[in-house]
Amino acid sequence: MKLGDLVAPESAPDGADSIEITGVTEDSRDVRNGFLFAAVQGLKHDGRDFIPAAKEAGAAAILVDPGSPDFGLPAVETPNVRAALSRAAARLYPGQPETVAALTGTNGKSSTAEFLRQLWTLAGHETATLGTLGVQGGKAADPLSHTTPGAVKLHQSLQKLEQGGVTHLAMEASSHGLKQHRLDGVKLSAVAFTNLTQDHFDYHPNFEDYYAAKRRLFDELAPQGAPAIINVDGEWGRRMAEAARQAGLDVRTIGWSGESLKIEEIQPKPDHQILTLRHEHDDYKVNLPLVGEFQALNAVMAAALAIATGGGVAETIANLKDLTGVRGRMENAVATPEGAQIFVDYAHTPDGLDKLLRALRPHTRRHIWLVFGAGGDRDPSKREKMGLVGARLADHVIVTDDNPRSEVPETIREAVLKGAPRAEEIGDRREAIRSAVSRLQEGDALVIAGKGHETYQIYGPDTRSFDDVEEARAAVAALEHADD
Template sequence: MNLAALFPGKGLTAVEEVTGLTADSRKVKPGFIFAALKGVTADGRDYIPQAIKNGAIAVIGHDLPDMGDVVAIDVEEPRLTLATASAAFFASQPQTIVAVTGTNGKSSTVDFLRQIWETSGITAASMGTLGAIGPNGHIDLGHTTPDPVAIHQTLATLAGQGVTHCAMEASSHGLVQYRLDAVKLAACAFTNLTQDHLDYHADMDDYRAAKMRLFTELMPAGAPAVVNADSPERGAFEAGAKAAGLKPVSVGWRGEDLKIAELMPKATGQTLFLKWQGDEFEVDLPLIGEFQALNALTAAGLALSLGAPLDGVREGMSKLEPVKGRLEFVGETKDGAGVFVDYAHTPDGLDVLIRAARPHTAGKLVVIFGCGGDRDRKKRPLMGAIAAKHADVVIVTDDNPRSEDPATIRKSILEAVPNGIEIGDRGEAIRKAVADLKSGDTLLIAGKGHETGQIIGQTVIPFSDQDTAKAALEARS
């Protein structure tokens, strides 16, 4: 595809063949288009000389400098232009794509939807925090919602693998930065909205508006919009959906379309008694925790609203496997104390996690967690207070301190945990907690979930909560 064809309406006459697009000047190769984007700490225009030196034939940006023979595509919204250009360059997308937004539950919901579709014989994929998962395995993406080039390159790859249905996470950052604008969406969903990312968004209203953009600006009229009926934000998102001409589908205890009539916790799962638009059915869900049930329900609501048969959805739900790092069962001691790893890293996420584990705990509920450095500082005492209120034993440790002093982060949390135990070394904290477990206890290791590294300063040190916990369990045997 040549430059003029890639940017219709821009008045370009250049016919040079485009070989690729990128917003990273280091990745530019001859024939590439470089997107000079302005970020929080850097301005892409500063890297234009390097991009040209590496072979860029055109630059997308705003208020661009003179670049000689290199084509300038000067636009008000360079990120949006990059998204539309990426979609045109890679062209192919799966036929049915859905996007899920919300503070918590996105990763589980898109993965559960992929599993439900696959059980129904559909070639499906999911994209998000855990990367892209399709019929040919895993593709690392690096971010919950990667940049438009990675999104469209991955969608084209998945389509080439025969994927017809794909479920994507839609982060607030990705929505504000136009990363999903050229994705052809068929349905969307909202899980919940709780405090997070206030280091990026001005306040909760700004954060809500970022999430709402999926409903009000990116969806085609008439598309299903699945909403968690138990969220305090239900009214706002249903109103946004209706204003945009979408079809709201409510799910949950208060759901009018897919409703939980009753939930019965069991040792290794739970039985759900559900109603879908008047039809009653029962599902033995092989996952613990009410929030897992709600994530599965959101996935089911998306599948059903797009025409999946009820029997196929019910079978898919009964076969769901937990998502890595989402209330993931790691193992248990000889006397039955269970150990779980979860990604909960927000006040609401931690609250939901602890409440989910309590019905399955006969003894003490032990929680290990910390807070990330260079991120929302307001949530630290909030998370401490939640852990102190709902857990029996709280161990405060480190979780990606980045450039901050780890002891300062722990202190901020411990101010709200009068009886908290401080163990800075995360590995030591896990080993200590596992060693002290008694019969009937439950240990929740929260914050890192699927992550395989600990960020200290600018260095990522290999670390896995799962591997550390498994080794500690083996040491007890």
Template sequence: MKLSQVFENAPDWEFTGLTSDSRKVAPGFVFAAIKGTVSDGRDFIQSAIDKGAVAILTDEREGEWDIPAVKVAEPRLVLANAAAAFYGVQPETMVAVTGTNGKSSTVDFLRQIWEDIGLVSASVGTLGAVGPSGAVELGHTTPDPVAVQSTLAILAKEGVTHCAMEASSHGLAQYRMHGVKLAAGAFLNLSQDHLDYHKDLDDYFTAKMKLFTELVPEGAPAVINADSDMKDKALAVAEAANLKPFTVGWRGDHLWIDEITPRNTGQKLQLQWETDDGDKETIVNLPLIGEFQALNALTAAGLAMSLGAEPTSVFSAMEKLKGVKGRLELVAETQNGAGVFVDFAHTPDGLDVLLRAARPHAAGRVICVFGCGGDRDAGKRPIMGEIASKFADEVIVTDDNPRSEDPASIRAAIMKGAPNATEIEGRAEAIKEGISRLQKGDVLMIAGKGHETGQIIKGEVFPFSDHEAALSALAELEGGQ
């Protein structure tokens, strides 16, 4: 492909690839030298040239190099559109889901629904790209635009026609998804998170709403969780963008819950939905616990229905859904029948939702083990301590990913909100203690890391899995019984 085909005022030189990572530059590549919050891509231009870059994409600051430089006001946006043009193909029906919590589950549930009704489908996000060939790790909830477009091209070439993507606030703010041709979008919720990046909640919400204001085309469906505190604001944004709102949840206007009956391993949903011939109702036996799982599944169903899927086929598919790894996932049961669950909840709202979801399914106590990550929003630490103390019967505060911070200081901040909690240094020991306390009818919620398989301490990633730690502790505690 020629530079002039994707960049204005560029020469007719051939190029063979694009990247914003100088380490990935190969002969014939365009190097996007983008200024970030930590480093400046311009510092690596000479390295890119030495590796064979044929052109530079960068911002409008002064600077001259030995190869052509395309200077633009928004190099991230231009990179996204250039990547889309370079790879040239993506699944025919693309949807994106944004929100603080529930994105991974929702896109995976939608992939499963589409698959069950006979469509070749995939999902892309925190858990990687999941398609006909299995899962491939991508490294970020919303990868950089080159990775996004290359992944979508691979999926399309595998025959995928329907793909659901997570849209993080970082990804939306940094134009990583621009160039993706969407058929619909969905908004789940908004709660305190990423305030180390966004200046406040309004800025965070505005970033999320770029999905509706800049990416979903006019007239396309905008599925909105009607039970979110931000429902009215999201609805107003969708309507102003001339989208077609489709609200779901207890307060939904298009697909709504009349009643939920919790069961040990799932829940019975009594649903109604809007049709041209009046409202209709059905019963769905959802094989997942937790009200928020029901809302995530409902959002996935709403996306499928808003794009034309036959409702009864969608409801049938919901009864076969499998939970997403690390999202309210049942890891094991003790010999006395207590459940051990792992969940990714790492925000105040996420922890609140998790512990509330556990309560109807626990005949006994709810025990919670959690910590908070270092080098992230410190303000949420005591808040999460308060939430854990309020909604769990017993709380064990431990380490998450301390990163460069002192783990003890992070735990101390959490303990200010949970003065009656037990503090245990070392996540494996805390998990073992939580399991040792379990009695018949209890549930243990291990929150914060979910699917992750490493723990970040002082810049180094150490192998660690909540799943493996729980199973190991259970084997040790019950091995001699």
């Protein structure tokens, strides 16, 4: 494809229509002959420092900030290199599923996206999800390194899914991905907002910056008139709904305070819950085979998105009874011989942990046990807050290691324990899980929080295999073996 076809006409250099571009990248190590190299300025590196390496590797042109030095290559000068990169990637890899729904928010994105995929599948569509769990569905799974992959990888994935026959895609939109313009160029059919609570404050300086990043999905990326499904049970949701209305979107609110799909009642049962929902003037009752109020909210949002993208109301709500849980999201991993249930969940923020424990309480006859920690090299201010939540809402708390990364594990645990001074401290996560499992009694529930679907632990430069679900099952198997 010619360079002139990939970039905005006003930024194209002389001769752009005769320069053949074979690929586009922001990583100089990936440059091949004929590539367009985007010199992105990051938090730690200036992409222009890598232009000589890109040139040597065969770059045919570069994307740079206005006023950059002459590097001896045709230069596309643009005030937003990231956005220009995304638009170029979208033009180079134009294939996309015909229906793409993008979801943003702190908690619930992965579950909601998967529930939407399942509802679409039940309605007869070819479906996939793209996000924290990688690309799921379509012809094959594809692990990804980010919730929202880089622009080039994203558009390559979209084209691959479209070529594989996927017509309906539910994708997560992270605040990083939105702020860095990775989704620019995606043709969105519907957008959604779950909630906004403290997270990623190692990247965002404050709540307003975090909110502004997510708002881009509604006031910059979604086309006018597109359905915007928003949970308005919280202040941030109400603000987002107003922003979406001002952007000309078709706002449809959900939740206990929702007007489009409203939760009227939830009746918790040991292994499911009965929902009463109102859509416009009609009430619907359905058995949801999932535990926890937040799971109900995720399922309701998925239903609203399915309806907004062409699904029948009665059929979609009835199909909620056939949903299956998501890996590492309130996953019922195993039960002890006494019948105590053990759950694994990704909750790694104060609000996520709060919602998790509150959701589990109505389904637990006796005590809630909690095993959790906090990640290193991430927002340290949430550690004590998570300890406070655990101490307030669980009956027995064990503080252990999550992913310490480059930090000293004991220092992280100490910060969490400030909020939960009476909690046990067992640094070894395997030992912590086995200790909790060994003390469970009939009517108890154990939740292992923080890592969810992850199958590793990161200690400094080492990544070790570790799966909370497998460890829980092994702990129960050891108990059963001990009784033989």
